[in-house]
Amino acid sequence: MYPIIRNRRLRSSEAIRRLVKEIIITPDDFLVPLFVVEGENIKEEIASMPNYYRLSLDNLEKEVKELWKMGLCSVLLFVKVPENLKDNKGTEALNPDGLMQQAIKTVKNTCPDMLVMTDVALDPYSSYGHDGIIGDGQILNDETTEILAEMSVSHAQAGADFVAPSDMMDGRILTIREALEEEGFLNTGIMSYSAKYASAFYGPFRDALDSAPVDIKNVPKDKKTYQMDFANRFEAIKETQMDVDEGADIVMVKPGLCYLDIVREIRNEVEVPVAVYQVSGEYSMLKAAAEKGWLDHDAVMMEQLIAIKRAGANIIASYFAKDVVRLLDE
Ligand code: PBG
Secondary structure (H helix, E strand, O other), X not given: OOOOXXXXXXXXXXXXXXXXXXXXXXXXXXXXXXXXXXXXXXXXXXXXEEEEEEEOHHXXXXXXXXXXXXXXXXXXXXXXXXXXXOEOOOHHHHOOOOHHHHHHHHHHHHOOOOEEEEEEOOHHHEOOOOOOEXXXXXXXXXXXXXXXXXXXXXXXXXXXXXXXXXXXXXOHHHHHHHHHHHOOOOOOEEXXXXXXXXXXXXXXXXXXXXXXXXXXXXXXXXXXXXXXXXXXXXXXXXXXXXXXXXOXXXXXXXXXXXXXXXXXXXXXXOOOOEEEEEOHHHHHHHHHHHHOOOOOHHXXXXXXXXXXXXXXXXXXXEOOHHHHHHHHHO
């Protein structure tokens, strides 16, 4: 009587497949990264990220309205800082009228209910392209976390709902939490880039913000002394657990696709929402292959996002968010 169990019964029609489907993607899954630049009426396509743009504040306003209409209610802000405002300590990051602070206000004035998360890291502001202050050829940890805490308070003052430290310094979540509490920002959340790997997939992002580490004598040209070695797994769990203990409301694994084993382990390990950042290189790879006609863009996009969610992601930061919503609306 073999076989009694035929697994194909549950795959035999579109209707039964829909009935037993475990994972669906909705607009609520997404956090939309946005790149902001100084100036007016600017919408420049990022060369290595087809159909993704740097926006001046006026166009940020338009973009946010469009996202809101599409049902995309959360954004993650990044700024491209002019070269002349960069220094070792990221001084411009604390300017109350700086681009990030203005961008936060722009989004909140345009769309008060839009959830605003901000990138907290020195690299866009650093003349060295590093996420920390440099001293004696090293990335200084504690000096950096102090500035990140001040930056976080400044973003909260401008109206950010969440700050998202993406630097991987030790102890920064606690330092930021304490600074926010001290200033009365009890309800400002922290989404921590907890397991962030030193990945070559960030290349296009660094083009977008012109934030790649520079070639200077006695300064490391990569981020391997703070971002994690992608060969390591236990470290990711330890980092994430520590961030939760220090007060992170949401933790994150980054990049996405190559790290889904880590996503699953962390999902099983902690009791807070887990975000995954599907990073710039992941976006660009698919755009490039689709342009060449080698991959079916929409099908591969959905397969990747469902895989990320199936691995355990509760939130996905993705440059594909608008593409997905358009596809779902078809
Ligand atoms: C910087 C930062 C990076 C990304 C987000 N925040 C780049 C880096 O660490 O060098 C990468 C995002 C992407 O590639 O899409 N703190």
